[in-house]
Amino acid sequence: MTILSRPVYGVLTPQTGKNHLLIADADGASAITDFAKKAPPGFFASAEIMYVAGPDGAKNVDALKALSPARFYLGPSLAAALPRLRQLLGESHMGLRLYVAGTEGLIGQIVQIANEAGIEYTAVQTEHRGSLARRVQCVHCKGITENVTTQPCTCSHCGLLLLVRDHYSRRYAAYQGVCINAEDPTEIPPTEEIFR
Numbered sequence: 001m002t003i004l005s006r007p008v009y010g011v012l013t014p015q016t017g018k019n020h021l022l023i024a025d026a027d028g029a030s031a032i033t034d035f036a037k038k039a040p041p042g043f044f045a046s047a048e049i050m051y052v053a054g055p056d057g058a059k060n061v062d063a064l065k066a067l068s069p070a071r072f073y074l075g076p077s078l079a080a081a082l083p084r085l086r087q088l089l090g091e092s093h094m095g096l097r098l099y100v101a102g103t104e105g106l107i108g109q110i111v112q113i114a115n116e117a118g119i120e121y122t123a124v125q126t127e128h129r130g131s132l133a134r135r136v137q138c139v140h141c142k143g144i145t146e147n148v149t150t151q152p153c154t155c156s157h158c159g160l161l162l163l164v165r166d167h168y169s170r171r172y173a174a175y176q177g178v179c180i181n182a183e184d185p186t187e188i189p190p191t192e193e194i195f196r
Contacts (some may be wrong), residue, residue: 003166007104009128014039017097021088022069022109022150025078026057027065027130028102035065035099044069050085052078078106082113089117102129105135106144108173121170121188132195136164137174144174149195152180161188164195 012022014037020043029051029090045109049064051057066188075081077129081117091098098119100110106124114124133147136155143157152161162177169176181187 003168005168005170006122006127006166007170008108009107009126012099012101012125012127014043015097015125018046018095020044020097020099021050021092022047022099022101023050023052023085023106024064024100025083025102025130026054026060027053028106029057029060029099030126031061031101031114031127031129033060033067034103046070048073048088050075050081052076052081052102062163067168078109082109084111087109089114089119092117097125098123099125099127101129103130103133104128104134105173108135108168111119112170112173115170134164134195135174136162136177137169137172138162138177140179144172145177148175148177149193150191151194152189152191153177176186 012031022032044067047069049069050073051064051082052075098114100107111124112151133149136145136148138158139153140160141158143155148164152163155162158180161181163180165176167176173182
């Protein structure tokens with residue numbers, strides 16, 4: 001059964017355009033270096049790379065800088081990089097090509113901000129690399145819990161035990177979580193790590 005709301009990812013492919021913005025987190029860096037092998041000569045002269053290294057991604061910085069992009073931004077966290085992204089998209093002109101590679105949490109939030117800036121989600125190239133951890137929105141308190149790897153999970157805001165559904169909301173850039181034991185709060189199903 002196909003879940004229609006679930007994001008579908010492809011493989012980053014160079015497009016024609018005047019300006020290119022490539023965004024990645026830790027494992028997404030390898031998608032950009034693979035992408036560079038297909039890029040025409042001089043492609044990165046009009047490109048900016050935004051990279052959120054995370055705790056294990058610093059090893060990729062030199063490989064990304066070696067691509068000689070016009071601009072390179074190393075963000076300490078996605079939260080720190082988002083204001084810069086909003087500013088870049090606010091100042092961008094028609095023809096900007098946006099490429100995003102990495103975890104679903106990164107991809108979802110970047111696509112969400114691009115959409116707010118007027119870029120249709122189908123115009124953003126995405127490639128999933130790395131963890132399958134999910135960003136989950138509790139449908140009860142509306143809080144977002146990051147990096148969920150278990151089923152069920154506990155909402156980090158209200159403490160409810162949530163069934164992580166496969167339904168994805170682009171509006172919230174998160175999967176939906178619904179209370180799994182609403183009928184009987186004493187019923188606590190076993191927790192399994194399934195989103196690695």
